Structure formats: C-alpha cells, structure tokens
Amino acid sequence: MDRMELADFLRRSRTRLTPSDVGLSAGPRRRTPGLRREEVAQLAGMSTDYYTRLEQRRGSHPSRQMLTALARALRLTDVERDHLFHLAGEEPPRPCGSSGHVRPGLLLILDRLTDLPASVLSDWGEVLAQNTMAVALSGDNTGSNLIRRWFTDPGTRALFPPENHEQHARSHVASLRAVTAARPDDPGPAALVDELRATSCEFEAYWQSHDVVVRRPSPKRFLHPVVGTLDLDCEVLLSDGHSQQLVVHSARPGTDSRQRLELLRVVGLQDLTSSS
CATH class of the missing domain: 1.10.260.40 (lambda repressor-like DNA-binding domains)
Incomplete structure (x- = not known):
C-alpha cells in the first residue's frame, strides 16, 4: 500500500x-x-x-x-x-465478472434526477447507487442485494401489496437465472443462487420452475408508510453489456401518485437536512 x-x-x-x-x-x-x-x-x-x-x-x-x-x-x-x-495494494476487479463500479456518466444522470426515484443496479440485484428520492421511497439499500433481501428479510416486502408478492418473487428468481446462465463463471450470482437455494424454500421452488426473464419496464405499486400508495411507472435503462441498469420510477401527470411523489420529494429533502 x-x-x-x-x-x-x-x-x-x-x-x-x-x-x-x-x-x-x-x-x-x-x-x-x-x-x-x-x-x-x-x-x-x-x-x-x-x-x-x-x-x-x-x-x-x-x-x-x-x-x-x-x-x-x-x-x-x-x-x-x-x-x-x-x-492500495489490491488487484482491480476482474473485467469478466460483475463490477460494482458505476460509470461516471451513469452517476451524472442519477445525480440530475432530483425529482424522481432512481437507482443503479447490477443485473443480479446489487444496489450500486441511489439518489435521494430512491432512498426516500424504499430506504438506503446501497451495498445490499435486492434479491437476497426479498427472500431473507420479511420487512422488505412491506413496501409492496401482498397480492403482488408472488409476481415480484418470480421475477427476481427468473432474472437471476438468466444472469447465471449468461455468465456461468461469475462467482457473485452463482454464490447468491447457492445461498438462497439453501436458505429459502420459496426461492428453491421458483428456481425449480426454470422461468427466465430480464428486467423490463413495468408499473409498480408501492405502499409508503408516510405518503401512502404510489402507482409508479418503472423505466429501465441498460448500460453497455447490460450488466448495470438505471431504474427510474415516475408517476403520470394529474394523478394522486404524482402529488404523493412530490410530497415524497419534500419528505426526502427534510430527512437529508436533518441527518446532515
């Protein structure tokens, strides 16, 4: 060093x-x-x-x-x-595996999205970066894995209506299966699969169904403890190689969700000010 x-x-x-x-x-x-x-x-x-x-x-x-x-x-x-x-005396991350490094250009876009929740995710669920609105919507999840949290932390599901839980679970598992097939030598996704198959009967059941999907734009309903129900559109922008995704949530103009999203922005700014 x-x-x-x-x-x-x-x-x-x-x-x-x-x-x-x-x-x-x-x-x-x-x-x-x-x-x-x-x-x-x-x-x-x-x-x-x-x-x-x-x-x-x-x-x-x-x-x-x-x-x-x-x-x-x-x-x-x-x-x-x-x-x-x-x-620092360390070998840089291998280019053939998953990288937690977000390109500056992608972070620049994230920083400019001040009124919409936006996050940068790896294709196997690692939360690499969030803006203030994303933290206000779903909490500070940077450094965690969304798929691991979904199947091991019951509190993670409280942000979504119970009737949507199966859809989210199936989507998580199918997306992870697609990644492990595309990059069989990447130790990160493979280790996550082994961990969840051993610890979650629900994950194992969905894994056995052998569904394969990739994350696509779709509407989502959030149950926020402060501003209430939010019906949001989800857009996914893929980086080169599709290994990282910029996920942006928005509400349609003139809807109650649009007003609640604006309220969420105020709440998020207040929380940021009080914690600094």
Missing part, C-alpha cells in the same frame, strides 16, 4: 469535483475548491475520520468494498478505479 500516493490521488480526485457534480448543494461559505472530506465520506458511506486519515497517510488498509465505494463517490473512470486499487 503506497500511503503517500494514495493520499495524493484521493485529495486530487476530491478537489476536482464540485457539489453539483455529485448531486449535492454547494451551500454558503464554501471557500475551497472541490468536495469537502465529509462529503466524500458521506457519499462513500464511511466515517469522516477514517477518510481524513487516508488523506493524511495514517489510515488502515481499506477493504475492497471500501475502495469500490470511494471510486463511486469520486466518480472515477475504470482506469482511475484500477489505479486506486493498485495504490
């Missing part, structure tokens, strides 16, 4: 970004260029103290998960992400 070079690279990557580049408000009294250390830490999901120690050449060896989070927070390109891994 090259502490000096790592610290310099992190600092330079941080100072070249503006708050608007990452969907943050600049706020008053900003005297230095770029992002603040606490803003990078917030985006990466780590403590400000730990990130500060990395820039001061005092930090402990960051994990691969933490390096991936830093690359996403600093909007690094694939080449820059690999450089970050090398400076």
